Amino acid sequence: MIPRGKLDLSFSDTFTGIGYCLAGYFRNNKMTPDFPKEPDRIVTLSVRTGLDLLLTALNYPPGTEILVSEINIPDMFHIIRAHQLVPIPLSVHKDTLSIDPEALKAAINPASKVLLLSHLFGSVMDMAAIIPIAKAHQILVIEDAAQAFMGDKVAEQQQQLETDVLFYSFGLIKTNTAVTGAVIQIKEPSLYLKVWSLNEGLTRQKTSVYLKKLMKVLFMQLLTTPTVYTFFYHFITKRGKDFDEALAGFTRGFPGQDVLKKIRFRPSIANHRLLERKWNNFSPEVISERKKLAAAILNRLPEAMKIGTLNKNHSYWVLPIYSESPDELIKHLRSHGFDATAKASSLIRLAPLTPVNELPCALSLTQIIYLPMDILMNNSTREQISLLLLNYP
Secondary structure: OEOOEOOOOOHHHHHHHHHHHHHHHHOOOOOOOOOOOOOOEEEEOOHHHHHHHHHHHHOOOOOOEEEEEOEEOHHHHHHHHHOOOEEEEEOOEOOOOOOOHHHHHHHOOOOEEEEEEEOOOOEOOOOOOOHHHHHHOOOEEEEEOOOOOEOEHHHHHHHHHOOOEEEEEOOOOOOOOOOOOEEEEEOOHHHHHHHHHHHHOOOEOOHHHHHHHHHHHHHHHHHOOHHHHHHHHHHHHOOOOOHHHHHHHHHOOOOOOOHHHHHOOEOOHHHHHHHHHHHHOOOOHHHHHHHHHHHHHHOOOOHHHOOOOOOOOEOOOOEEEEOOOHHHHHHHHHHOOEOOEOOOOOOEEOOOOOOOOOOOOEOOHHHEEEEOEOOOOOHHHHHHHHHHHHOOO
């Protein structure tokens, strides 16, 4: 069976990370890496941590509104509410994976202070028409590029368009993962210093916690070899268990309740060092290969199945498609050796405060399935999955 995806981490990276952990134990190596060198960037434990620190530094009064793209992981909305702020959702267009500038204008009111936009599935929204609207109303713009790391490409756009804050995630299933960790870029120096100071005040996560994560990663790297993965799939399903839930136990970044308690740490020194290594050694070739894989699979499919076709800046971190019968299509693909899923992401859609008529072009998570993303698939395998989708009743 072709796994739904592989960690963007080599065995060499994993063993290097383990070495960093052991160095901390036996050599008492406590020196913080000199990364990042840029004066506007901060390393945090996660994007969640970055948002929590940022909202603490901003210290808005209760009831302040945060305009958000309606689709994100639930923890991001939870953190906003934990600061007694109100997230106001903006619809995401199925084909552009962006919000509508006119809808943004209509949503702005005196209580609106922040615009938090999440770049989905590896795509990057076109911010050129969005940022001027926010700036005209003195609204802070945050780009959550957790799913859209492409080197410094998004940061270059941020500098040109004057985005205020940019989040990059290097969590377990992200591009160029360091297992945990994030890089936060903040344009305004005084806000940067506040967030930096708050981050420095956090306790470092124990090296043992990071070492346990790396050992789990070793298991996952072995698990996602096709033979082992196929055995594991049949082992789980024959016992009547949910395969998606079994895998989710390995990939959840901060499982359980009280997310704030889990995220209010700095990364361990070992985590910080591996993040520095991954950042410095990132090659955009993986993005090019993902684009080729996506094109090979999607080119034959009808437009109704495609998502984000009008987005001009897409790295295909995952490969989602639309289906009128997602559960049946997943079973069909798995029966032919392709581990498609509807649960490759923990994304949710934030409901509006008052009922509204859903736009026909709005992205719906209930009809999405995620196709396997393995750039090592040969051409015949890529053609096979494409034909399975094209010819599915």
